[in-house]
Amino acid sequence: MMDQAESLRRLVSQKKGIKKSRVITISGGKGGIGKTCISVNLSLALKKLGYNVTIIDADLGFSNVEIELGVTSKYTLFDVLYNNKMITEVISEGPLGVKYISSGGDFTLIDEGVDLTLFLSNIKILDYYSDFIIIDTGAGLNKVVHQFLQAADEIVLIVTPEPTSIMDAYTLIKHSLVGEKKKINVLINKVKSFEEYRKIYKRFETVVNNYLGVSLNDLGYLEIDEKMTECIIEQTPIVIKYHNGKTAKQLIQIAAKLANQSPPEEPQGLWGIFTKLLKQR
Numbered sequence: 001m002m003d004q005a006e007s008l009r010r011l012v013s014q015k016k017g018i019k020k021s022r023v024i025t026i027s028g029g030k031g032g033i034g035k036t037c038i039s040v041n042l043s044l045a046l047k048k049l050g051y052n053v054t055i056i057d058a059d060l061g062f063s064n065v066e067i068e069l070g071v072t073s074k075y076t077l078f079d080v081l082y083n084n085k086m087i088t089e090v091i092s093e094g095p096l097g098v099k100y101i102s103s104g105g106d107f108t109l110i111d112e113g114v115d116l117t118l119f120l121s122n123i124k125i126l127d128y129y130s131d132f133i134i135i136d137t138g139a140g141l142n143k144v145v146h147q148f149l150q151a152a153d154e155i156v157l158i159v160t161p162e163p164t165s166i167m168d169a170y171t172l173i174k175h176s177l178v179g180e181k182k183k184i185n186v187l188i189n190k191v192k193s194f195e196e197y198r199k200i201y202k203r204f205e206t207v208v209n210n211y212l213g214v215s216l217n218d219l220g221y222l223e224i225d226e227k228m229t230e231c232i233i234e235q236t237p238i239v240i241k242y243h244n245g246k247t248a249k250q251l252i253q254i255a256a257k258l259a260n261q262s263p264p265e266e267p268q269g270l271w272g273i274f275t276k277l278l279k280q281r
């Protein structure tokens with residue numbers, strides 16, 4: 001494993017900057033709106049479409065991705081920084097071969113004197129392995145969420161019909177994304193019908209356009225599906241357990257829409273994102 005990783009690392013450094021993954025940060029502000037559920041199922045849907053996908057859990061303290069994906073991990077990205085772990089040692093494998101990594105901490109608080117070059121070359125391996133890297137963030141608008149929103153090229157904002165969710169998503173854009181040239185995709189979750197989704201999306205888009213001058217990209221919607229909670233309890237994601245169901249089909253459609261839309265002109269990859277984050281320390 002070590003030899004393979006070592007040679008891969010050399011290969012990546014030779015081809016400097018060639019292979020960049022598309023990094024997508026999933027956020028939304030409010031808690032319990034489906035960020036983790038969608039990170040996990042969207043990753044699996046992208047994998048089903050033939051892409052290599054890595055999920056990074058950036059929700060510090062609560063490793064919900066592990067629970068919902070049904071994986072466990074011993075190490076985090078912080079072990080790559082501080083404990084000489086290779087990136088290949090901190091990757092766990094989930095269903096369908098989706099890769100999982102726990103982020104482990106606040107990257108703007110890294111001690112001086114740590115070998116960042118080695119860390120960043122490990123990160124480059126992830127870019128090499130992955131077509132998409134999905135970052136699940138926690139609730140609220142804390143520093144880590146803000147960092148990953150600011151650093152990312154592409155964002156998926158989860159909004160539900162609850163007024164508190166709409167308000168939190170608005171505040172999140174206002175606080176972290178105004179004036180940034182980023183693709184902000186909006187996914188309306190937990191709706192009762194197509195009509196409800198259209199109404200909520202239009203209302204949200206109008207307010208964000210008018211008051212913040214930010215444009216949004218409509219990624220679609222997911223209906224309320226009780227099986228979603230059942231799948232979390234059973235630790236088998238819905239796109240696997242009910243792969244022929246309506247929600248799984250909607251998720252595949254959303255994944256296809258995301259994959260088919262043009263990536264940023266100059267994607268920075270995870271390497272670029274961490275380079276940015278580490279500069280802020």
Ligand SMILES: Nc1ncnc2c1ncn2[C@@H]1O[C@H](COP(=O)(O)OP(=O)(O)OP(=O)(O)O)[C@@H](O)[C@H]1O
Binds near residue numbers: 034
């Ligand atoms: N479309 C849906 N239909 C029904 N239930 C859903 C749907 N999407 C998410 N849920 C449920 O909402 C709950 C919260 O989901 P999840 O943990 O993904 O939210 P979260 O935004 O990541 O929460 P947190 O802010 O705590 O990280 C779960 O019980 C999940 O089953």
Ligand SMILES: [Mg+2]
Binds near residue numbers: 035059137
């Ligand atoms: Mg979560």
